[in-house]
Amino acid sequence: MRVKTFRGSSTAAVFAEIKAEFGDDAVILSNKTCEENGRRIHEIMVGVDKQEEPVQKRATRDAVIDDAMNSIPDWNQEWNQIKGHMMALLKPQMNLNLLAPRQRLALEYLEREGVESRVILDLFQQLRGNKSKAILPELEKIVPVRPLESSIWKEKFHALAGPHGAGKTSTIIRLALKEKKENPTARICLASADQGQGKGRLVLRHYADLSGLDFRELGTREDFARLIGESQNFDKVFIDLPGLPNGTELDGWLSACGMNGPCDLAVHLVLNPYYAPAQYCAFLKKYSSAKLKSLIWTKLDEACNYGALVNTAYESGLPVSLLSYGSGLRNSMKPACEKDFWRLVFKHQLPTEEKNLLAKAV
Template identity: 55%
Template sequence: MRMMTFKAATSTAAFAKVKAELGEDAVILSNKTITEKGVKSCEIVAAVDSSPVSLGGGKPQRQTKEDYVESALQHGTSWQREWSQIKGQIMQLMKPQMDLDLLSPKQKLAVEYLEREEVNETVLTHIFCSLREDKTRSIVHALETMITTQKFDAVQSPTKFQAFAGPGGSGKTSTLVRLALKEKKQNPRARICLVTADGGRGKGRLVLKHYAELSGLAFREIITRDDFHLLQKEAHQFDTILIDLPGLPNRTNLAEWTALYGLAGCDDLAIHLVLNPFYSPRQFERFMEKYKSEQLASVIWTKLDEACTFGALLNMAFASGLPVSTLSYGSGLKNSIAPATKEMIWRLLFMRKLPNGDIQP
């Protein structure tokens, strides 16, 4: 058994060192916060079986880059490739049956429009089957059951902690600030706490701290697991706590991160997935896997004014089953965010009209 101690500024960084040094089979023996010269850090003790298995009983051979690529193709992503192939084959079988001439002229025009808006084939097939059953059915009626909305109201929410997750650059920090300012404007007496969990390294920390000081809001940091436990103890002081989660490293998913920092076991926490409409279909598939969590409560769409198409809103809603709670647009922090409604989404999709009434070219 090989045992090692790892220290880093955050649990995520320490955990990454464990993976890099000991691999995926490492067992975490302890995970605690330590203070050295007045600076907090995370210390993880991990161990792994030090007796490697080699074929033929000889000395283990060093793998080449080609060996790693071959191993990844054969094992790590095999199920993903197989499922993608199955889906592709199903869609190829279904597509010839999607004879749009079986629809009314108005229905056909709507389906062709959605295809240009980059609504994916899975969703289009579902829409086609729904419309084919009734030539008088409108496209909006067919879409009604495919997307839901849910107003974001942090102060009135039954959950005290509201966390914002998503890929780097998706607009998590600006969305958090916009929602906090809006809540404060509507209810000046609201006790709001802004929290950064980026380990003190990202510029988002400075942004949150700046706006917290300007607006009279509380500000906290989550650097280690103990920091979140302390935040839970003082949660009664606030009406709502908004947490800016960091962009996750490639090999870390949301479930692992929340478990590492103690958020996974918090029943008083809702997580909102922040996305832009202009990611590629493959990226959206990746995000679905990376940010899978029972604590996910909604999807927040940002940077709508920069999008060329809006089919992603429908694709994500159909694939995830999550409601859309908020729509964000524009570069300013005030008057640039709105609670999502189905009417707003239909206007975006069919009229390219932003929530503020502007037409997206």
């Protein structure tokens, strides 16, 4: 039982206060009047059984889950703040002298490249105490690579999602041309779900016509269902998704189109390396989906550092599948591989450069 004493200048005033706080649940334990500095004071002591939660707050399982879901944004923000403070506390303890000079240089380099503190700290923990440990295998654990090649990715449907202007349509055309070149008999379909005002749809249709590929427009849920229905006619279907407007998330969008079910779909998120850090977080949230399978980095030729590639892989756990580094459709894209990826990060060498250097040398 909880006990509380209320005091006031009249018994009525004290009772009103008790009622306001405990309603009819309070039990009077004592009631007395005393003098204090010449004034009469009424003092009432009440006891209340441990208060029950109001009925509407009583926890059905659904209510608890709803509550938790509703408070996620606050909780998330709070957690981000806590993370920030923890980093500030931990960082001074990151004694780089515990590392071999090579390891230290690598971490300092990555930090200058824009790799975030929590990734650096994680790497530090892996390296400390073993001066002969190489950093690259640790980095490779953080950034998985899965080249976007037909022999590795068996899905029939590949959809490219991402912010406006990220390079989705260009990458689809490059992918389709590459597939056609490597396997001239492949039955390839290009599908545009981008019904916006942009000319992406027309460009895609144009390249499909030029290269003898099938083309489909996807404006409604029925269009998607029809495409799935005729999928046995194609070996590969590349779908160009629109940049999603504010307030729309990929998962909901795919469900509305009937593409979130068991269909054989891999979505790849197309990103550029020079967005602000907060934007990467927002994009990962917006495009989070069980169908999201990899990250494609475009416009690598326009960036001055590549820390974002490491941070985003760390944050999402998704493999990098494709690297694109030029606005043209030829010689501007390569399925990602570890060697190219880390040369890009550590030497700022685009995947083409090796070939060009070789050509120059010959």
